[in-house]
Amino acid sequence: MTTNTALLSNKNAHINSVNGVNVDQINYVIESINADTAFGEFQFRARNCWVSGGLNRSQIKGFHAGGREDGTRSKPFTLDADEPQLVAGNDSAPNSMEYVLHALVSCLTGTLVYHAAVRNITVNSVSSKIEGDMDVRGLLGMADDVRKGFHHVRVIMQVESDAGVETLTELALFSPVYDIVSKSLPVELQIRKA
Amino acid sequence: MTTNTALLSNKNAHINSVNGVNVDQINYVIESINADTAFGEFQFRARNCWVSGGLNRSQIKGFHAGGREDGTRSKPFTLDADEPQLVAGNDSAPNSMEYVLHALVSCLTGTLVYHAAVRNITVNSVSSKIEGDMDVRGLLGMADDVRKGFHHVRVIMQVESDAGVETLTELALFSPVYDIVSKSLPVELQIRKA
Numbered sequence: 453m454t455t456n457t458a459l460l461s462n463k464n465a466h467i468n469s470v471n472g473v474n475v476d477q478i479n480y481v482i483e484s485i486n487a488d489t490a491f492g493e494f495q496f497r498a499r500n501c502w503v504s505g506g507l508n509r510s511q512i513k514g515f516h517a518g519g520r521e522d523g524t525r526s527k528p529f530t531l532d533a534d535e536p537q538l539v540a541g542n543d544s545a546p547n548s549m550e551y552v553l554h555a556l557v558s559c560l561t562g563t564l565v566y567h568a569a570v571r572n573i574t575v576n577s578v579s580s581k582i583e584g585d586m587d588v589r590g591l592l593g594m595a596d597d598v599r600k601g602f603h604h605v606r607v608i609m610q611v612e613s614d615a616g617v618e619t620l621t622e623l624a625l626f627s628p629v630y631d632i633v634s635k636s637l638p639v640e641l642q643i644r645k646a
Numbered sequence: 647m648t649t650n651t652a653l654l655s656n657k658n659a660h661i662n663s664v665n666g667v668n669v670d671q672i673n674y675v676i677e678s679i680n681a682d683t684a685f686g687e688f689q690f691r692a693r694n695c696w697v698s699g700g701l702n703r704s705q706i707k708g709f710h711a712g713g714r715e716d717g718t719r720s721k722p723f724t725l726d727a728d729e730p731q732l733v734a735g736n737d738s739a740p741n742s743m744e745y746v747l748h749a750l751v752s753c754l755t756g757t758l759v760y761h762a763a764v765r766n767i768t769v770n771s772v773s774s775k776i777e778g779d780m781d782v783r784g785l786l787g788m789a790d791d792v793r794k795g796f797h798h799v800r801v802i803m804q805v806e807s808d809a810g811v812e813t814l815t816e817l818a819l820f821s822p823v824y825d826i827v828s829k830s831l832p833v834e835l836q837i838r839k840a
Contacts, residue, residue, distance in 0.1 A: 472699030502772035505666030533752035548753035558727035559742035578696035601825035612840040631795035646806040
């Protein structure tokens with residue numbers, strides 16, 4: 453069986469690293485997509501199982517990338533979600549809204565660092581704060597005119613780099629999760645009886 | 647200092663539990679919001695620090711709910727994000743896209759279970775699969791007409807319950823993360839030089 457290991461460039465060569473990112477590997481991905489766009493069609497996945505009350509658990513392992521099923525991950529990541537005590541949970545894990553904030557801020561950070569690396573822009577540090585406001589009347593079905601999710605999200609990123617704020621902002625806005633949260637995306641939901 | 651513990655209803659009374667959800671506690675939240683809508687204005691937060699390359703780390707602790715700052719969480723949750731090897735990461739944690747999928751499927755699950763509990767609908771099990779498709783040419787800046795995030799997300803939830811598919815779907819669609827992902831939401835991003 454071929455694994456994605458075969459897709460790694462310059463395994464034994466000198467690594468061209470900027471901001472801790474192997475830029476040759478990213479350029480290899482770009483060249484591979486230029487040769488065949490199917491290389492860039494990625495699919496990520498999760499399985500989730502409800503435990504009880506506010507607690508449920510995801511397992512994350514398989515994904516499709518570089519024109520094939522991944523063969524590099526040997527075991528799944530496990531992520532729990534729970535609810536704070538106020539809303540009848542045991543607070544054993546972050547809740548789903550907090551996972552959205554983590555997804556967004558981690559994606560803005562990674563995207564900024566990677567795009568900077570490819571442009572040979574050094575980034576020394578990134579520290580961020582993110583907040584999401586919601587009016588839970590929407591979620592609870594108490595007011596039809598109140599949206600269910602966050603109505604405002606604010607992110608402040610403190611970046612140490614030679615590049616200016618305008619350039620850094622441009623780089624961060626390549627973020628896929630920023631795209632998902634800020635723009636609409638149809639979600640196909642199918643519920644089946646077990 | 648008053649803590650959110652004071653907001654918990656019937657701590658010593660018999661718990662009216664459906665699907666493992668303390669329904670009296672949820673009804674207490676609803677009644678409190680009816681008395682004062684500020685009780686339902688929640689704010690969740692995360693702080694994130696870039697480590698190196700594809701690795702960054704969020705700390706999640708404080709939040710505002712029930713008209714006050716939370717005082718029940720004694721320590722933060724820590725969540726890492728990393729990237730698979732193919733895209734120059736060390737794959738030590740899920741990536742941001744996988745966190746989005748976990749946030750969405752965990753939220754659909756929790757919302758379905760909670761709304762069922764309040765309506766006295768028993769749910770015996772929920773197992774779900776979620777997939778998100780993306781064309782990374784958008785993220786990599788290789789094609790302006792390709793979106794950066796997922797272009798399709800599919801969720802299949804297998805639910806064991808006396809309620810029908812139509813009712814279960816209606817309950818799941820109160821999900822705040824479904825709202826965030828499926829609809830647009832302006833994100834205010836501010837980058838500052840450190």
